[in-house]
Amino acid sequence: MPAFNIGDIVVRKSYGGDVYFKITDIVKVNCEEDRVILKGLDHRLIADAPPSDLKLPDLEDVNSDKLIYSKRVNKNVKRILSDRRSMGIKDKRGFRDDETFGRSGRILHIDADEEYLNTCIKTYKQLNLEVTPKLIAEASQPEIILDLLNEVKPDILVLTGHDGMLKGQNNYTSLDSYRSSRFFVEAVKVARSYDPSLDDLVIFAGACQSFYEAIIEAGANYASSPHRVLIHALDPVFICEKVAYTGINKVLTIQEAISNTITGIKGIGGLETRGKYRQGFPKSLYS
Structure with missing residues (x-):
């Protein structure tokens, strides 16, 4: 089992590696095994797990996952701004084509x-x-x-x-x-x-x-x-x-x-x- 450090990106084996987490803390629970505190990379989730349940994912998979979300967010932002203009909605600065x-x-x-x-x-x-x-x-x-x-x-x-x-x-x-x-x-x-x-x-x-x-x-x-x-x-x-x-x-x-x-x-x-x-x-x- 690899040694984990704060800041490492990991997945939980018991959940099939469904969510990418960052390690935010490692807490000593007893003499046998630590407890690792986890924060979702893109999701508002906090969890904890024993080191034995964690593994390091392929960084290419992590980057690919982040790219998917990034593209969707950017697409949302562009569409929202485009929709506002098409409907004639002014932002807080206003547009200069009318009064x-x-x-x-x-x-x-x-x-x-x-x-x-x-x-x-x-x-x-x-x-x-x-x-x-x-x-x-x-x-x-x-x-x-x-x-x-x-x-x-x-x-x-x-x-x-x-x-x-x-x-x-x-x-x-x-x-x-x-x-x-x-x-x-x-x-x-x-x-x-x-x-x-x-x-x-x-x-x-x-x-x-x-x-x-x-x-x-x-x-x-x-x-x-x-x-x-x-x-x-x-x-x-x-x-x-x-x-x-x-x-x-x-x-x-x-x-x-x-x-x-x-x-x-x-x-x-x-x-x-x-x-x-x-x-x-x-x-x-x-x-």
Whole structure:
């Protein structure tokens, strides 16, 4: 068995190597065997496994997998921007071919993973979205959310990070079966005490395999994961974009809201939600 180090990319043999992970920590459990803490490369999943269950994958396979996701994300971004132009939707800077301008919804994105947050920030910029990013661990999100809402006053709130079903747990309707769902539920409840209107404050919450029903019941507009599947790191961004650039007079269907996500209907679900985009007139001469 090879020796593993923090930062190594591995797969779990017991799961057929279905997900690529990065080793984030190695914890001494007893004198016989360590426990390795794992984070999904592209999916918002955290897990742990003994070294005996891990193996190093072929790097060509890892790169090929990342390329597939990268191509799909880039294709999504190009299509979204093209669709906006074809529909005459202005971004926050506006276009210069007429006297109208536009304002999309402001986003507060709270994430427990720095790498994923940085990836999301890059995509928000590509999509011309106004976002305030905050790096906060899942367990601390319920404690800090009220202060951040008062500070930022967003139109759209994202609460995400890592989650997953705990090993040996098969009760899908108990919060005790999940790593982080309890914190997402608590944070959503606090956010809804700040603003109870699902139209005024739009909330996305959850990560891989999260307790979807409990998060929705707590007051989220959108959540993961209806089928307890893995979700892609950028799924929250694509949900935000759809809401932020849909007009305030239109109510998004669930199918429309998730149409640009990587995971789709098995990973993301929610409620009909009104858009946040407002058109303005006239445009300033100095813009």
